[in-house]
Amino acid sequence: MLLKRSSGWLLWLQLLLLIFGTTRWTAAQTATPVSTPKLLRPAAVFDGETLHPGWIVLVENDRIKAVGPAAQVQAPAGAQLMDLPGQTLLPGLIEGHSHLLLHPYNETTWNDQVLQESQALRVARATVHAARTLQAGFTTARDLGTEGAGYADVGLKQAIDQGIIPGPRLVVATRALVATGSYGPKLSADVDVPQGAQEADGLDGIVRAVREQIGKGADVVKVYADYRWGVGGSVAPTFSQDELHLIVQTATAAGRPVVAHASTPEGMRRAALAGVQTIEHGDGGTREVFKLMKQRGVAFCPTVAAPDAVLQYRGWRKGQDPEPERIHQKKASLQAARKAGVGIVIGGDVGIFPHGDNVRELELLVREYSFSPLEVLRGATSGNARILGLPDRGQLKPGLLADLVAVQGDPTQDVAALRQVRLVMKGGIVYKLSP
Numbered sequence: 001m002l003l004k005r006s007s008g009w010l011l012w013l014q015l016l017l018l019i020f021g022t023t024r025w026t027a028a029q030t031a032t033p034v035s036t037p038k039l040l041r042p043a044a045v046f047d048g049e050t051l052h053p054g055w056i057v058l059v060e061n062d063r064i065k066a067v068g069p070a071a072q073v074q075a076p077a078g079a080q081l082m083d084l085p086g087q088t089l090l091p092g093l094i095e096g097h098s099h100l101l102l103h104p105y106n107e108t109t110w111n112d113q114v115l116q117e118s119q120a121l122r123v124a125r126a127t128v129h130a131a132r133t134l135q136a137g138f139t140t141a142r143d144l145g146t147e148g149a150g151y152a153d154v155g156l157k158q159a160i161d162q163g164i165i166p167g168p169r170l171v172v173a174t175r176a177l178v179a180t181g182s183y184g185p186k187l188s189a190d191v192d193v194p195q196g197a198q199e200a201d202g203l204d205g206i207v208r209a210v211r212e213q214i215g216k217g218a219d220v221v222k223v224y225a226d227y228r229w230g231v232g233g234s235v236a237p238t239f240s241q242d243e244l245h246l247i248v249q250t251a252t253a254a255g256r257p258v259v260a261h262a263s264t265p266e267g268m269r270r271a272a273l274a275g276v277q278t279i280e281h282g283d284g285g286t287r288e289v290f291k292l293m294k295q296r297g298v299a300f301c302p303t304v305a306a307p308d309a310v311l312q313y314r315g316w317r318k319g320q321d322p323e324p325e326r327i328h329q330k331k332a333s334l335q336a337a338r339k340a341g342v343g344i345v346i347g348g349d350v351g352i353f354p355h356g357d358n359v360r361e362l363e364l365l366v367r368e369y370s371f372s373p374l375e376v377l378r379g380a381t382s383g384n385a386r387i388l389g390l391p392d393r394g395q396l397k398p399g400l401l402a403d404l405v406a407v408q409g410d411p412t413q414d415v416a417a418l419r420q421v422r423l424v425m426k427g428g429i430v431y432k433l434s435p
Contacts, residue, residue, distance in 0.1 A: 035061060037065070038079065039058050039075040039079045040056060041084060042088060042089040043084070044410065045057060045088070045090070046412060048090070055067060055068055055070070056068070056069075057404065058073055060076075060428075061428055062401060063399060063428070064398055064399065067396050084406045084423060087408055087422055087423070088411055090381060091385075092393065093136075093138045093358070094346075094393070094394060095133065095347055096301050096345040097280060097347030099144065099145060099351030099352075100129045101125070103129070103351065103354075104313075104351075104353055106313040110184075113147070114194065114195075115193060126153075130165060130166065134167050134424060135421070135424060136357070136359065137418065137421045139426045140168050141168040145197060146174060148195065148196045148197075151175070151217060154174060157170040171388065172217065173220050174213045175197055177198055177200050177221065177222065177224065177247065178197040178200075178223075178227065179239055180199040182224065182227045182229040183227060198212075201243075202243075203246055206246050206250070207250050221251040223244065224262075225268070226238055226264045237264065240270075244270050245275075248274045252275075257276070257278075259279075259301075260276045261280050265288070268293070269289055277387075278345055281303050283330055284329065287340065290336050291340050294341050299343035300334075300337045304348070305353060306353070307326050309353040310352060311327070331368075331369060334369055335370075346361060362377075373411060403426050403427065405423065407422060
């Protein structure tokens with residue numbers, strides 16, 4: 001019996017080594033040494049703001065060395081020439097709201113993912129999610145909570161940074177903060193189960209929780225300013241104004257921004273007054289709330305793809321059935337935010353829908369929310385970089401990170417071109433190159 005078990009274990013180990021060995025070999029064949037200068041010659045360059053036909057980009061090591069008209073950029077001897085005919089070269093896309101440790105709810109419900117899937121299983125999935133995100137052209141992702149997987153996002157980020165697995169540069173929020181009793185999963189009142197975020201209350205408890213998450217590796221602190229714990233399961237505010245102020249004060253003292261999940265006017269108002277960096281979802285946002293956000297410099301991440309996916313999982317036949325009230329509400333909220341001049345973060349809450357399908361958020365914004373392709377393209381590159389405090393990326397300028405994506409066609413005219421990814425480069429290393 002022992003021999004049979006050992007043989008089976010060795011067979012699985014050999015299979016895993018074969019799979020990962022093949023993956024590493026394929027990456028090695030695609031990539032060239034980072035020290036070799038690379039001259040990229042596409043049909044056009046989108047620099048994060050404007051499209052420039054006839055421009056080229058020179059990369060040295062992990063940085064952009066030069067960008068401009070072909071006649072003005074000189075490549076050093078020995079540089080690798082990379083012709084990209086018919087393609088647009090642009091900054092690596094930035095995903096503004098993701099959960100790499102979740103997978104779509106029509107595969108497994110959120111409750112069951114938190115309660116029944118082991119952390120090892122969830123991390124194994126997340127390594128695949130990270131690779132798919134990168135292959136889709138997203139070289140940076142803000143990951144806003146592990147949803148019951150503890151600090152696994154910190155290890156995932158370390159594995160990517162150390163080159164153990166492929167994936168985007170991560171900005172991680174670890175466990176996120178919730179008021180006691182407000183979050184889930186919830187079973188019987190007689191049963192206490194693991195929660196999808198860290199419960200904290202009162203001034204001492206909040207300071208301790210914020211500091212603990214930062215100490216464990218959080219780049220950003222996420223707080224649930226409201227949630228579905230009101231009468232009859234309605235959405236209601238969670239933390240008091242004083243508690244939210246203290247969360248922001250404690251995180252800011254350690255150089256970390258705070259983001260708030262909020263969808264009620266009062267939850268959004270409290271979060272904005274507290275000084276969070278961004279408010280996520282905001283379905284019930286009003287003109288007054290967005291005016292306050294504009295005054296306080298708080299940006300808005302509407303995550304339009306999330307309710308679109310969830311409602312379809314629940315039976316909405318999009319294109320056949322009438323549009324649900326939640327979608328009407330989302331459209332009115334986003335329209336009010338834009339009218340108020342609030343900065344918009346592009347992020348889809350990916351994880352609710354499949355990783356690697358991140359472009360879905362951009363497509364919906366263009367198709368159903370009156371954004372132009374150029375607006376969402378700027379938003380997912382230079383706009384997200386500016387709002388999220390990432391000055392070393394999001395544009396094609398000398399000195400910035402060589403995080404580059406090439407797509408077939410012109411995404412400033414047709415956002416669907418972002419699905420035709422031909423090249424993905426991160427830090428000067430090529431992770432994807434196809435004809």
